[in-house]
Amino acid sequence: MTNNVTPQDSNDRGRIILILGDQLSHDLSSLQQGDRQKDRLLMAEVTEEASYVPHHKKKLAFVFSAMRHFADELSADGWALRYIRLEDPDNSGSLIGELERALEQTPATEVLITEPGEYRLKEALTNWSGPAKLTMLEDSRFLASHEMFRNWVEGRKQLRMEYFYREMRRKTGLLMQGDDPEGGKWNYDSENRKPAQNDMFMPKPVHTDPDKITQGVLALVEQRFSSNFGQLTPFWFAVTRKEALAALDHFVDEALPLFGDYQDAMLTGEPFLYHSVLAQYINIGLLGPLEVCLRAERAYYEGRAPLNAVEGFIRQIIGWREYMRGIYWLNMPGYTSMNFLGATRDLPEFYWSGRTDMACMAAAISQTRDEAYAHHIQRLMVTGNFAMLAGVDPHQVHEWYLAVYADAYEWVEAPNVIGMRQFADGGFLGSKPYAASGNYINKMSDYCANCAYDVKQKTGPKACPFTPLYWDFLIRNREKLSRNPRLMQPYRTWDRMSSDKQEAYLSSARKVLNSL
Numbered sequence: 001m002t003n004n005v006t007p008q009d010s011n012d013r014g015r016i017i018l019i020l021g022d023q024l025s026h027d028l029s030s031l032q033q034g035d036r037q038k039d040r041l042l043m044a045e046v047t048e049e050a051s052y053v054p055h056h057k058k059k060l061a062f063v064f065s066a067m068r069h070f071a072d073e074l075s076a077d078g079w080a081l082r083y084i085r086l087e088d089p090d091n092s093g094s095l096i097g098e099l100e101r102a103l104e105q106t107p108a109t110e111v112l113i114t115e116p117g118e119y120r121l122k123e124a125l126t127n128w129s130g131p132a133k134l135t136m137l138e139d140s141r142f143l144a145s146h147e148m149f150r151n152w153v154e155g156r157k158q159l160r161m162e163y164f165y166r167e168m169r170r171k172t173g174l175l176m177q178g179d180d181p182e183g184g185k186w187n188y189d190s191e192n193r194k195p196a197q198n199d200m201f202m203p204k205p206v207h208t209d210p211d212k213i214t215q216g217v218l219a220l221v222e223q224r225f226s227s228n229f230g231q232l233t234p235f236w237f238a239v240t241r242k243e244a245l246a247a248l249d250h251f252v253d254e255a256l257p258l259f260g261d262y263q264d265a266m267l268t269g270e271p272f273l274y275h276s277v278l279a280q281y282i283n284i285g286l287l288g289p290l291e292v293c294l295r296a297e298r299a300y301y302e303g304r305a306p307l308n309a310v311e312g313f314i315r316q317i318i319g320w321r322e323y324m325r326g327i328y329w330l331n332m333p334g335y336t337s338m339n340f341l342g343a344t345r346d347l348p349e350f351y352w353s354g355r356t357d358m359a360c361m362a363a364a365i366s367q368t369r370d371e372a373y374a375h376h377i378q379r380l381m382v383t384g385n386f387a388m389l390a391g392v393d394p395h396q397v398h399e400w401y402l403a404v405y406a407d408a409y410e411w412v413e414a415p416n417v418i419g420m421r422q423f424a425d426g427g428f429l430g431s432k433p434y435a436a437s438g439n440y441i442n443k444m445s446d447y448c449a450n451c452a453y454d455v456k457q458k459t460g461p462k463a464c465p466f467t468p469l470y471w472d473f474l475i476r477n478r479e480k481l482s483r484n485p486r487l488m489q490p491y492r493t494w495d496r497m498s499s500d501k502q503e504a505y506l507s508s509a510r511k512v513l514n515s516l
């Protein structure tokens with residue numbers, strides 16, 4: 001990748017700067033290096049990007065509307081911009097097709113692009129041999145460059161996010177007092193595991209009314225993607241930087257103070273609790289990860305939010321988010337087809353319909369359908385946990401997550417799903433599979449109280465399906481997992497059970513699996 005391109009490098013015909021749908025940042029490296037007088041911008045809505053997985057309708061509307069608003073801002077800023085809409089009759093359907101069409105109509109000697117977030121597109125562009133030289137710039141919106149991550153990885157036997165996170169705290173200076181972490185501890189997670197009650201005040205994320213542009217996009221999505229998953233309206237996402245900043249302010253003022261305490265809680269009818277609902281804005285470029293963290297840090301220093309909340313929030317962004325990206329690029333290609341546990345079951349149909357008697361699954365899936373959103377613990381401990389316990393093919397699980405969430409891009413989704421969630425990478429990312437029975441869900445939510453199954457029953461037709469599946473998962477994968485030090489205890493517990501009890505678990509699990 002080249003970092004030092006100047007306008008003088010190109011000849012009189014100027015350059016084309018291709019801006020992707022998740023690169024909607026005015027400080028994007030390609031825009032920073034561009035020349036308003038000579039260069040031309042290209043943005044294109046294309047079928048290929050809109051259908052590499054069957055994206056949720058709200059995600060499609062969000063991306064297209066944010067792209068159109070960003071294009072208007074760039075034009076107002078004095079850039080010459082070619083914007084191709086999805087409904088344009090000459091639209092070739094792919095980004096490369098649109099690049100070639102733009103070059104045919106107005107030749108240029110160079111194409112400038114900030115590195116795409118996904119391997120698939122980076123490969124396609126890198127291998128492109130069109131009539132212009134292609135220069136790819138690093139994506140400086142991330143806080144850890146590829147080089148920094150590779151250096152951090154080098155020589156380590158084990159990669160653990162916690163140590164990477166400490167590096168990132170030092171690098172950014174966030175919540176640091178000299179060389180020491182604010183408050184004396186790096187991580188306050190042990191304070192962040194309270195279950196929530198439904199009489200608590202829950203701040204709702206800011207709802208932005210669709211303007212004319214968004215209304216046009218909503219009609220387009222309804223017309224072109226009517227059979228895609230998800231509820232299109234009410235549509236309330238922010239689609240401009242200004243609106244996303246308002247959403248950030250609202251989160252910091254209203255929800256951040258309790259973000260930490262209830263980070264792992266789940267509650268019927270409360271899809272957002274104290275979560276920020278900002279990932280879609282950060283991932284598309286409307287907000288920068290550092291500015292988001294700085295706002296949260298300021299709230300702490302001004303006494304408006306406690307340390308456990310602010311540290312927890314900042315860790316998700318400079319820790320997990322950057323770490324996931326590093327893991328992705330370290331392992332691509334190939335990461336998305338890993339299947340360490342050899343799981344082959346098809347994704348059950350109810351992941352799309354939400355029709356299941358399991359109250360926790362129905363809640364997580366129906367809110368995913370309505371909002372293109374579920375918070376971390378729902379993704380991790382409900383839908384993802386069930387898929388792993390049931391032995392669902394991790395690639396199908398990956399494609400589901402990539403499709404259904406407004407914040408889903410492969411660079412962040414795949415490490416979360418293939419690595420952290422499904423253990424399909426065999427422990428490259430996490431030290432053990434996150435397998436949990438119904439007890440965990442019962443402790444952290446109120447779902448079980450309204451479920452057709454009984455979380456207290458361990459076996460039999462009324463038993464919570466998670467519990468027999470948990471044991472079945474461990475036994476099914478014993479050869480691959482039993483040497484994992486963090487799983488010794490459950491295997492010892494199993495071995496101490498009577499054979500009748502063991503058989504009761506396994507036969508209950510078989511019945512659940514046969515019913516899927």
Ligand code: FAD
Nearest residue numbers: 275276277278279316320321375376379380407408413416
């Ligand atoms: P909050 O709970 O408010 O967290 C604050 C911010 O921290 C988020 O906005 C996000 O930017 C960041 N963050 C938190 N956890 C993670 C994480 N594990 N990895 C990366 N960033 C994190 N996140 C995505 O952005 N896109 C995805 O496609 C995605 N897929 C996931 C799939 C699974 C199976 C799991 C377990 C997690 C996934 N995550 C994904 C991480 C996390 O669930 C979402 O970032 C979060 O739920 C978004 O909601 P929020 O903005 O309210 O987050």
Ligand code: DLZ
Nearest residue numbers: 020021022044045046049050116117118
């Ligand atoms: C997600 C998405 C969608 C739905 N549509 C477009 C599009 O029409 N044009 C575009 O440039 N980008 C789109 N995107 C975002 C891209 O898929 C994203 O840039 C790549 O996956 C790389 O991260």
Ligand code: SF4
Nearest residue numbers: 358360438448451464
């Ligand atoms: Fe989910 Fe089991 Fe609780 Fe039902 S009983 S809500 S299936 S954890």
